[in-house]
Amino acid sequence: MDLAVDDLLKFYYYLRLTRGLEDRVIKLYRQGKVLGGCYVGTGEEAISIGSACALEPDDVVAPSHRDLGVHLVKGVKPKEYMANYLGRRTGPTRGRDGNIHFGDLSHWIIGFISPMADGIPVATGAALAFKIRRESRIAVAYFGDGASSRGDFHEGLNLAAVLTLPILFICHNNQYAYSVPLSRQMAVQHVADRAKAYGFPTRIIDGNDILAVYEATKEAAARARSGGGPTFIECKTMRMRGHAEHDDASYVPRELLDEWRGRDPIQGFEGYLRERGVPEGRLKEVETQVFKEIEEAVEFAEKSPFPDGLEALEGVFAE
Amino acid sequence: MDLAVDDLLKFYYYLRLTRGLEDRVIKLYRQGKVLGGCYVGTGEEAISIGSACALEPDDVVAPSHRDLGVHLVKGVKPKEYMANYLGRRTGPTRGRDGNIHFGDLSHWIIGFISPMADGIPVATGAALAFKIRRESRIAVAYFGDGASSRGDFHEGLNLAAVLTLPILFICHNNQYAYSVPLSRQMAVQHVADRAKAYGFPTRIIDGNDILAVYEATKEAAARARSGGGPTFIECKTMRMRGHAEHDDASYVPRELLDEWRGRDPIQGFEGYLRERGVPEGRLKEVETQVFKEIEEAVEFAEKSPFPDGLEALEGVFAE
Amino acid sequence: MQKITYLEAIRQALWEEMDQDERVFLLGEDIGTYGGAFKITKGFLEKFGEDRVIDTPLSESGFVGAAIGAALMGMRPVVEMQFADFISCAFDQIVNMAAKYHYRLGDPVPLVIRAPYGGRLHAGPFHSQCPEAWFIHSPGLKVVAPSTPYDAKGLLKASIRDPNPVIYCEHKYLYRHAKGEVPAEDYVVPLGQSDVKREGTDITLITYGAMVEEGLQAADQMSEQGIEVELVDLCTLYPFETDTILASVKKTGKVLIVHEAPQVCGIGGEIAAIIAQEAFRHLDAPVMRLTAPHTPVPFSAPLEDYYLPNAVKIAAKLNELVSY
Amino acid sequence: MQKITYLEAIRQALWEEMDQDERVFLLGEDIGTYGGAFKITKGFLEKFGEDRVIDTPLSESGFVGAAIGAALMGMRPVVEMQFADFISCAFDQIVNMAAKYHYRLGDPVPLVIRAPYGGRLHAGPFHSQCPEAWFIHSPGLKVVAPSTPYDAKGLLKASIRDPNPVIYCEHKYLYRHAKGEVPAEDYVVPLGQSDVKREGTDITLITYGAMVEEGLQAADQMSEQGIEVELVDLCTLYPFETDTILASVKKTGKVLIVHEAPQVCGIGGEIAAIIAQEAFRHLDAPVMRLTAPHTPVPFSAPLEDYYLPNAVKIAAKLNELVSY
Numbered sequence A, B: 001m002d003l004a005v006d007d008l009l010k011f012y013y014y015l016r017l018t019r020g021l022e023d024r025v026i027k028l029y030r031q032g033k034v035l036g037g038c039y040v041g042t043g044e045e046a047i048s049i050g051s052a053c054a055l056e057p058d059d060v061v062a063p064s065h066r067d068l069g070v071h072l073v074k075g076v077k078p079k080e081y082m083a084n085y086l087g088r089r090t091g092p093t094r095g096r097d098g099n100i101h102f103g104d105l106s107h108w109i110i111g112f113i114s115p116m117a118d119g120i121p122v123a124t125g126a127a128l129a130f131k132i133r134r135e136s137r138i139a140v141a142y143f144g145d146g147a148s149s150r151g152d153f154h155e156g157l158n159l160a161a162v163l164t165l166p167i168l169f170i171c172h173n174n175q176y177a178y179s180v181p182l183s184r185q186m187a188v189q190h191v192a193d194r195a196k197a198y199g200f201p202t203r204i205i206d207g208n209d210i211l212a213v214y215e216a217t218k219e220a221a222a223r224a225r226s227g228g229g230p231t232f233i234e235c236k237t238m239r240m241r242g243h244a245e246h247d248d249a250s251y252v253p254r255e256l257l258d259e260w261r262g263r264d265p266i267q268g269f270e271g272y273l274r275e276r277g278v279p280e281g282r283l284k285e286v287e288t289q290v291f292k293e294i295e296e297a298v299e300f301a302e303k304s305p306f307p308d309g310l311e312a313l314e315g316v317f318a319e
Numbered sequence C, D: 001m002q003k004i005t006y007l008e009a010i011r012q013a014l015w016e017e018m019d020q021d022e023r024v025f026l027l028g029e030d031i032g033t034y035g036g037a038f039k040i041t042k043g044f045l046e047k048f049g050e051d052r053v054i055d056t057p058l059s060e061s062g063f064v065g066a067a068i069g070a071a072l073m074g075m076r077p078v079v080e081m082q083f084a085d086f087i088s089c090a091f092d093q094i095v096n097m098a099a100k101y102h103y104r105l106g107d108p109v110p111l112v113i114r115a116p117y118g119g120r121l122h123a124g125p126f127h128s129q130c131p132e133a134w135f136i137h138s139p140g141l142k143v144v145a146p147s148t149p150y151d152a153k154g155l156l157k158a159s160i161r162d163p164n165p166v167i168y169c170e171h172k173y174l175y176r177h178a179k180g181e182v183p184a185e186d187y188v189v190p191l192g193q194s195d196v197k198r199e200g201t202d203i204t205l206i207t208y209g210a211m212v213e214e215g216l217q218a219a220d221q222m223s224e225q226g227i228e229v230e231l232v233d234l235c236t237l238y239p240f241e242t243d244t245i246l247a248s249v250k251k252t253g254k255v256l257i258v259h260e261a262p263q264v265c266g267i268g269g270e271i272a273a274i275i276a277q278e279a280f281r282h283l284d285a286p287v288m289r290l291t292a293p294h295t296p297v298p299f300s301a302p303l304e305d306y307y308l309p310n311a312v313k314i315a316a317k318l319n320e321l322v323s324y
């Protein structure tokens, strides 16, 4: 598959932007400016970005808590992300929910909620709506290896299979559910082995190779769009930091992290871009651009007002 | 596998007793003597009885709503069953719950409750207790094809697999969940295809062949007892009546029923007994014995007192 | 006007809403070919087709979650729980996903979950429960519980047209036992309004669902003794309306609240607390409650009869209040 | 006596019960190697081994169901919900399987589910909820909510020794903020008893959990104005004890009930209803409630601060009662 340099630079831009924003949020967290939990997807950016870039604008996504890249590709602005982390009125939840617990249907993003795997049946229902209305849109549900142990994973994937719905199930297999390694989560080798239970195609790919993710998503999306039903894509990756920033992840073997540090999706992609002969200048441009956007985002967020207490009472019901 | 004639006649006795009791309950239901729902396992008796006969007395079972045979083999008396159906104080639930929604830990039977598949994690927990206490007992969970669509199926089987617990999962695949045929429940051919997701052995057997069920259970039970972990046994069968007696099952194709009527587990086993040269007399003996027990059971139940209303307040908590 | 059953009223509401709004569709177990465990959707598959009448696998959390997703895409799903008792299997999707979505993100979740609930059919602990209080206590959900065919039809239409998740509690005993006049033309009964089903001056009786008919019978008995009971039917359990209640209490000074759900943390306690706070000076007697005891719903007839409130028990309580 | 945190008190109760009763074992997410999201079970795996400290897959319904099964086999499982918010994922197993088992079949289900609950940590709608009312309303469950290290340890031991399913609500804010004296020797705080945390003659303040400390602070402020507040800590939310409450109300004639859970169908309404019925003649003012509003728990500090009751708001309500 031969992508134009501009497409590749778009990937690069989102990879850098995602990594940069999350590194910045970690700083803010350490400075005590972030309340509540601090969740990042360091090392898993290629999964979110490669897949989201393979979708149409009106395809619907249900990202999980390691999918900042999906939000950005779908149109969420860095400043919105920052404002949400800082609990400001200018964030997508107006301070009602924290960190990456947000969504925005104007960008066709279904909001993430904490109970793992809950987004799977919900994304399935979005796909059902498209099928009923004969729209050529698809839905994509994102989740982790841990989430795949939940009943909602089983019920959601089965429903999608039985109704042949246009949906992709994209799993970040980062080898841990909080402190629990795969071996204590499942007695099979791959999360995809679980997905075989539903009767639609499953794939296992290198989640740190953005081109592989893009390609696999494109192919599965085409099938879903043409009535071919769901596809399960297991993206092998590694959670490179703690479950959240409070967690030093001392339970993860050093060697494992070292091995995967050598497989960083951004460094790897940079290497590829150089091979493709993309001039350094273009890469630098992206980095400067990203840096600028991040600082603007932080400034915007920090300058943004907090909501008034009274706003807590608003909007329980739609009118 | 060569079973002694007495063992075979024991199978025959329980087959006849189960069929006879349920036929009798249907009569009572038609006479308006049974309140609430009337659920029977006509045509599926070999699954319950063949498997239960392969267990040790202190193995634990979690039967489902088509498993009267399991209750009987484990030691529940026909009169207890009848009394429960008729809501009498002398039934195992003292009138608090109906039909086959009962259990009795003195016979190592975990009580069935309506939400399908709920018994699966519970039986898994019984197996966990055995593992923790280093007891050589096993647990057996029974359920239908429909139940296998529920999250608790997924969560229970996975937990059993990860902890390598001594448990058997025995599925009555009777091809329907109420009115819903397999094709609308799952996009795979066998329920066992689902169970492959968990990483322990699965088997598919003829659920109408009591010897096949007995053999498969024995073999899996031995493995579980010796630390080999769970086994999934899918028993192919057919629900020969409505979901419950109010349901004429007109949604089931006649041909399908006719085909399976020719494969009745009791008639089939009778044929086998005759081949084995078991004298007619012995069979007749069993039938008279069974007839007697059933009529005694009905008489006992009908003569039994109803609970007093006030008893409704008792026993919410254990002291 | 046509005189129809509560069941038929629900059927008509579904049929008419599906007919006039193609965003409305049905999800549930056995609702298609079979027409539903209570035959409410009989004929719907033939009329509206497989895309809008969907027989799901046995997976409440899965299809409630799917209904939420479809609602977010602008559909108007109506989910049938085969029995309200199984709504607990979808509890997380309802209270965490559906209930909180609009508050957090501002997007509506127009979803109706039909919950066939309640006892008196000798169906035992798992086919008789009253789940309403769990959902009343969960911010972001509306909860409805009609007592008559007229209300059943009008409230279901209002629920389907409402942009929020609504738990529609339909009482199984009323399906065939409640008959009443229902206009042929389209109408709704707005959510959030209670309804005085009987006017009276002496005691206010507050209830809903299957207890309304029992309350009316008790009221007639009292009337023979010259005691006029005013019966307020809550109709919507959340957001419930208090003006009608308080006005009635200020008139009568005595209150009995009746429901079939267990007492502790039920809606009865909530209403009693509100009355005790808002109408304190107007009370001539303590606010009384008559509910099911704090046990599961027992199966056997004598037990369930003892368990459930009914006209006789209501009349007895009313007499207590009279002689207070 | 040792002065320890609420968290340490819970840790000690678990440790001691596991040490003296080998039937006791732990199930939950990240409780083994990691020692639990709040580090309550740190060191347990090393001491008690893999068989009794079990890291489960991410499947609340599965491991709660398994705990029920183990309990039926005579074990004494203690389940840790990583956050109370996820208890909704196991709701069906809790209310249908565990709660109804003994009533139906007479076999005990000695099970404790630890639910780290409550707000004030700016953890947002899914890490701050108060689930207690759902379970209080579900017959067959006991519900406990300690406010001090002493109660936390004694009530957890009592819960583990109780033959019934107990939802043990441990307030996350108190983990490190509540410190207090706890005897070294073995003791229990029996379930079903409320505790007067402060004696007073003028107003009865009824609450539990994290609101007890807030209530005590408010009471001290009132005391400076010469108003003596009696604070009753419910301790056990079901079965709750009313004698202490009613005795206090009869003494003071004025009542404020405070809790962090949403108001509608919360325990506050239940207690208010009971008081309004049982102590009607003794009330000099309406029974008042101060609770969270009927919304999800918001994340941002100003919103959550507005949402939660606290000493200042309690004092204001108490003043309303004074001047009634």
Ligand SMILES: Cc1ncc(C[n+]2csc(CCOP(=O)(O)OP(=O)(O)O)c2C)c(N)n1
Pocket (backbone or CB within 6 Å): A066, A114, A115, A116, A143, A144, A145, A146, A147, A148, A172, A174, A176, A177, A178, A239, A243, D029, D058, D060, D082, D086, D089
């Ligand atoms: C139903 C539920 N139970 C527990 C939790 C607490 N929790 C948050 S994330 C997490 C681990 C998730 O693992 P995985 O799905 O692999 O995602 P990852 O964090 O590894 O990306 C747990 C246990 C939760 N969010 N939801």
Ligand SMILES: Cc1ncc(C[n+]2csc(CCOP(=O)(O)OP(=O)(O)O)c2C)c(N)n1
Pocket (backbone or CB within 6 Å): B066, B114, B115, B116, B143, B144, B145, B146, B147, B148, B172, B174, B176, B177, B178, B239, B243, C029, C058, C060, C082, C086, C089
């Ligand atoms: C969670 C849940 N949802 C719905 C029902 C209603 N219901 C009772 S049995 C049944 C079908 C069960 O099918 P299966 O598991 O195949 O068992 P079978 O009746 O065929 O033996 C349904 C939908 C239920 N009991 N539990």
Ligand SMILES: [Mg+2]
Pocket (backbone or CB within 6 Å): A144, A145, A146, A172, A173, A174, A175, A176, A177, A178, A239
């Ligand atoms: Mg993971």
Ligand SMILES: [Mg+2]
Pocket (backbone or CB within 6 Å): B144, B145, B146, B172, B173, B174, B175, B176, B177, B178, B239
């Ligand atoms: Mg079946």
